[in-house]
Amino acid sequence: xxxxxxxxxxxxxxxxxxxxxxxxxxxxxxxxxxxxxxxxxxxxxxxxxxxxxxxxxxxxxxxxxxxxxxxxxxxxxxxxxxxxxxxxxxxxxxxxxxxxxxxxxxxxxxxxxxxxxxxxxxxxxxxxxxxxxxxxxxxxxxxxxxxxxxxxxxxxxxxxxxxxxxxxxxxxxxxxxxxxxxxxxxxxxxxxxxxxxxxxxxxxxxxxxxxxxxxxxxxxxxxxxxxxxxxxxxxxxxxxxxxxxxxxxxxxxxxxxxxxxxxxxxxxxxxxxxxxxxxxxxxxxxxxxxxxxxxxxxxxxxxxxxxxxxxxxxxxxxxxxxxxxxxxxxxxxxxxxxxxxxxxxxxxxxxxxxxxxxxxxxxxxxxxxxxxxxxxxxxxxxxxxxxxxxxxxxxxxxxxxxxxxxxxxxxx
Numbered sequence: 471x472x473x474x475x476x477x478x479x480x481x482x483x484x485x486x487x488x489x490x491x492x493x494x495x496x497x498x499x500x501x502x503x504x505x506x507x508x509x510x511x512x513x514x515x516x517x518x519x520x521x522x523x524x525x526x527x528x529x530x531x532x533x534x535x536x537x538x539x540x541x542x543x544x545x546x547x548x549x550x551x552x553x554x555x556x557x558x559x560x561x562x563x564x565x566x567x568x569x570x571x572x573x574x575x576x577x578x579x580x581x582x583x584x585x586x587x588x589x590x591x592x593x594x595x596x597x598x599x600x601x602x603x604x605x606x607x608x609x610x611x612x613x614x615x616x617x618x619x620x621x622x623x624x625x626x627x628x629x630x631x632x633x634x635x636x637x638x639x640x641x642x643x644x645x646x647x648x649x650x651x652x653x654x655x656x657x658x659x660x661x662x663x664x665x666x667x668x669x670x671x672x673x674x675x676x677x678x679x680x681x682x683x684x685x686x687x688x689x690x691x692x693x694x695x696x697x698x699x700x701x702x703x704x705x706x707x708x709x710x711x712x713x714x715x716x717x718x719x720x721x722x723x724x725x726x727x728x729x730x731x732x733x734x735x736x737x738x739x740x741x742x743x744x745x746x747x748x749x750x751x752x753x754x755x756x757x758x759x760x761x762x763x764x765x766x767x768x769x770x771x772x773x774x775x776x777x778x779x780x781x782x783x784x785x786x787x788x789x790x791x792x793x794x795x796x797x798x799x800x801x802x803x804x805x806x807x808x809x810x811x812x813x814x815x816x817x818x819x820x821x822x823x824x825x826x827x828x829x830x831x832x833x834x835x836x837x838x839x840x841x842x843x844x845x846x847x848x849x850x851x852x853x854x855x856x857x858x859x860x861x862x863x864x865x866x867x868x869x870x871x872x873x874x875x876x877x878x879x880x881x882x
Contacts, residue, residue, distance in 0.1 A: 471589050472657060478554055479661055482506060486661075487553030489578050491517060491543070493528055493734075493800065494595060494629045495559035497640055501665040503541035510543045511550055513577075518543045528633070530799050530825040551585050555661065557593045558582075559629065563734065563802070568741045570599065579606055583613035587622045591658065593647075595629040597682055597739055599746040603675040607650060619651040625658050626675050628682030634798035644668045648678035686739040687757055692726045693736070694760030697767045700728045700879045704774060710879040728879050730805035730849055731764040732794030737803050768809040771847075771876065778881075779845060779872050785817040788843040788866065791850025792823040792832070799825040806849040807832060822863075824854055838866040846873040 478484035484506050488499040491512040499510045512518050520527060521543045524534040542549075550556060560574040575596055582592065587610065594603060603626045607618050616622055627647040632638055645666045649655045652673040659669045672678050696714065703710035710728070718725040731737050740757050747754050775781065794804045801807065806821070810832060813819045820835045820843075838846075846867050848855065855862060861882055867873055873882050 472653060474589075475554060475591070475657055476660075479657070479664070484554045484661070485509065485552050487511060487550040487556040489550070489556060489558045489582070490560040490574075490596075491521060492559065492561065493633050494631050495557075496521070496526065496528070497631055498557065498559060498595070498629075498665075499541055500537065501640055503538040505664050506540065508538075508541040509549050509553055510541060511545070511547065512543070513545065515545050518545050528799065530634075530797065547581050547584065550582070553590065555591045555593060556582060556587075557595060559595045561734065562596045562598060562738075562742075564738050564741050570742050570745050572602075575606070576609075579609050580613070583610055587614055587616055589622070591623045591625060591654065593625045593627055593658065595627055597628060597735065597742060598626075598679055599683065599742040600676045600679045601746070603650075603679060623654045624650040624675075625654070626678050627658070627662070628678060630685075633800055634793075634796055641666060644670060646670045646672065646678050646681060648672040648675045650675060680743075683739045683743045686735045687743060687760070689726075690731060690736045690740055690760035690764060691756065692724060692760070693729060693731055694763035696726045696728045697763050701770060703879075714879070727877050728767075729877050730768055730794075730809070731760075732803040732805045733800065734794075734802045737761070737764065768805045769812065771809065771874075772812050775845065775847070775872075775874060778874075781813070781817055781845070783816050785844045786842060787813050787817050787819045787845045787847065788835075788838055789813075789819060789821045790823075790846060790848040790855055790863070791852055792821050792826050792829075792834070793850060793852075796851045797825070797853055799823075799827075801826065801829075809847070809849065823850070823852070825852065838863050840865050841868055843867055844871045846871070848873070848875045848877070851877050 482505050486502050486506050487509045488495045489511050491510050499508045502508050524536060526535055558578050560578045562575055563571045565571045594606065603624060607624045611618060618624055625647055627645060630643050631640060645662050647658050647669060649658055655671045655673065659671055662669045700710040703713055717723050740761050744754055744757055789806055789810050792804055792806050793800050794802060810819050810821055820833045822835050822838050826834060843866055875882050
């Protein structure tokens with residue numbers, strides 16, 4: 471099996487199946503299709519139909535894409551049978567009670583178990599908590615009667631794709647992998663090296679699982695710390711933006727910016743870790759500290775803005791940005807939308823985000839009106855909002871209105 475797959479990678483004859491064609495799976499499929507035949511599988515029939523027609527609704531533009539002929543899209547699970555490697559990239563969100571929602575992952579494992587997985591390598595890229603790879607392995611063994619490391623190999627390689635980031639792209643990020651059978655580590659590394667420059671390996675699955683979670687938990691804590699500093703500055707009537715800039719002059723100060731924390735990683739991963747920690751009777755003291763602040767920061771901002779400018783029942787408010795981060799159209803766990811929902815209870819709230827199409831639930835506008843709004847809140851720094859760091863929509867505010875930039879914690 472090892473020698474056979476080595477030859478297939480070298481000769482570019484390996485077939486790779488991708489399960490899930492979202493923000494992670496599709497870019498991965500596109501990258502691998504430059505060298506290998508790819509079978510892109512997704513349960514969403516409309517998604518597959520769109521991709522076959524060159525339409526990727528995850529893009530912030532409506533350009534028709536021309537995919538490599540080596541990449542085929544399918545809803546037929548059994549097309550994956552031809553694969554030598556099967557990479558799982560399904561979502562692993564959280565439930566309303568903040569516990570892990572593993573329904574997509576469990577469904578993917580149950581589906582794959584219907585195939586003949588003998589001599590295949592299964593690679594999981596979805597975010598999970600430590601030891602969950604082992605659970606997946608046991609589930610596959612039970613359903614297929616195959617033995618891991620003898621009949622099939624399981625690997626974990628957490629995704630690091632950052633939608634909207636033009637600097638840290640798939641080909642130039644560092645990738646980590648861990649494998650159930652260390653003899654196959656070099657094989658899987660050589661597979662990823664065909665699309666990614668730097669690949670780091672571990673022989674312990676749990677190491678990579680935990681590494682993925684703490685990457686985002688650390689960022690959550692750092693942003694939460696800065697958000698709390700903003701709140702403290704407001705209490706002390708000190709300019710938080712100037713304070714952060716002054717502190718940043720020290721060589722080892724980490725210059726994080728305040729902001730709303732949403733999305734599918736930073737606001738989710740800490741809950742995956744604490745879910746596991748509860749099972750081993752460990753009470754974390756820091757992991758959820760960022761979550762406490764960041765989950766409620768939009769509520770604090772409502773009170774702060776109401777203090778600065780009394781928000782009247784008929785106040786016209788414009789939210790600039792709806793996605794969870796800049797220059798993407800991903801609305802998952804968007805705190806901008808939660809902010810809009812709170813403000814909309816007593817005021818007239820509009821949202822402007824040129825990257826979001828056809829959202830009827832909220833009052834999206836195609837273009838902000840001139841001299842119309844009492845309050846403008848810049849929640850997300852989409853590049854189209856600025857020209858050389860200058861905000862382009864100042865003419866939309868009334869003469870006595872206010873514009874608040876959340877990321878820079880200042881009025882402009």
